[in-house]
Amino acid sequence: MTSTPLAAVTGAEGFIGSHLVEALVAAGHRVRAMAQYNSFSSYGWLETLSEEVLAEVEIVLGDVRDPGSVRGFAEGADCVYHLAALIAIPYSYRAPHSYVDTNVTGTLNVLEAVRALDTPRLVHTSTSETYGTAQTVPITEDHPIHTQSPYAASKAGGDRLADSYHASFGTPVVTLRPFNTFGPRQSMRAVIPTVIGQLAAGERVITLGDLRPTRDFTYVEDTARAFLAVGTADAGQVVGRTFNAGTGGEISVGDLVALIGKVTGTEVEVREDAERVRPAASEVMRLVADATRLRETTGWAPAHDLERGLARTAEFFQDPANLARYKTGIYNV
Template identity: 65%
Template sequence: MGKLVAVTGAEGFIGSHLVETLVRGGARVRAMVLYNSFGSWGWLDDLPPEILEHVEVVLGDVRDPVSVREFMRGAEVVYHLAALIAIPYSYAAPHSYVQTNVVGTLNVLEAARDLQTPRLVHTSTSEVYGTARSVPITERHPLQGQSPYSATKIAADKLVEAYHLSFGLPVVTLRPFNTYGPRQSARAVIPTIISQIAARRPVVRVGALRPTRDFNYVRDTARSFQAVGDAPAERVVGRTLNTGTGVEVSVGDLIRVIADVMGQQVQVEEEQQRLRPEGSEVMRLVGDNSELRAATGWAPHFDLHAGLEATSQWFLEPRNLAHYRPDQYTI
């Protein structure tokens, strides 16, 4: 096996796929999982044994600077994915988002500075752009905090920028647009739709139908992390790079595509409790990925139809669908 890399938020949706991608690429992976008393490794528990034998799992918490520093010690690349991500819950518990997304990132930056980590890949989000003022969205688009979640991610991104400019920290900020695929929380729109159809609910209940998004299949997103972790420093260090397909689809049209992929006819209902406050809803997101392509050679392999087929097949497995509660809306 090759170099040692470390992944925070490894038990999550994108994190678990990234761990798998990195191991298959020949890396030794140290994976931070949020400490819990259940002995759960989150979605890492679902990875095959031949992957897990190359993963060192560490229970910790990015909010604690000591555990972060020890976790990162000796890693050649640190991929920082740990974050609170559910936008509706950020309205209810904004302090927790500041502690995890802002203070947690500060702890990672301080550890990287102390340990002289050769490369830190920080995870941003397309939500920092807010509703698009121009499309496709480039990395120079203004940042707009339209939810407490996006505000904390903007703060984290700016801390990363500051540590690069102030201390020369070798950082890359990767800004994925909407990622989807197996293992994703039902807090996101695609698993919300697919899980209800897979459970044969007669009515699919969603939030707003008009917003548009740029959807990336998770294996492509994981490859983009790997690409910026491996690229020559002069091509990526100090930069923010979008991961997107450049294809825009509304939530309403997305439901029709998913229903077609799954061979079902569905009724759709907008539920008031799923709607964001009017000024907080991001109406349009579609990304320009040309800088990432030029810097690393990355390009998406999955179009929306292929990604939705793979995702729906995963959800149709009873043991996978059992992780979800299609009749329950959780913020």
């Protein structure tokens, strides 16, 4: 008789992390969830999960920037899912040292813990931003890395550390590189919550940055399933490899706004705000995924198209209790 596997998730209190916790519990895992230490004893979005889910979750306040905190957290885990990161691109222009501390040194601490504890698997989280503007499309895992923001550079640094630990020490790490994930619980720093949140708050003139860039949007439940897929697949198929997770479709920000208007039945006018526009050389103009490797290796495929995912996201933000958690009237950096 085998014991129930224990999955340890850093960044579990966040947008994707909280959905991954739900997916892991639904798949029969026990979960140890790290939420960043804070004096309010806040567990972030974990506090909104059902009692049935939380009955299978041990919540630990910690910090990936501290080696001892990470080592204790990873003890006994069958798989560590490392999602903790600073992710807002605009804030990375203001506080790049913080991004290196969390995204590079934090990843180093997780790798060291997994190495010391002989953890059977580590799933490391990358980002499509490490590719920069697409040089060829769709973007495969062999596309050149071209970091156009301090955020992207810090994530690429973590990726290279993960690769080096596998090569140097045989650390059983697999890297998942999600493209733009969206859905309930996402912060207002992302474009879809920015638009839907402003509409839900009664605005009809939406303030945004550049409308030209295109993105490949994946619904959050599908991204969570991608993490589970690489975390549970046969080691020989995934360890030491990087996998894109995306739909293979792309849409411009301008067309996205129009689609959101259609889904919500709202007439939308857009006003450009110079504060929200990235520096010209830093803007990633086109991202679209080739997820063939993930699909052929694990069988993963997205279950939601963009319009269906937007409808579910709109339902979340239109709930007054959910909307009250957000500041829709400011630029959330």
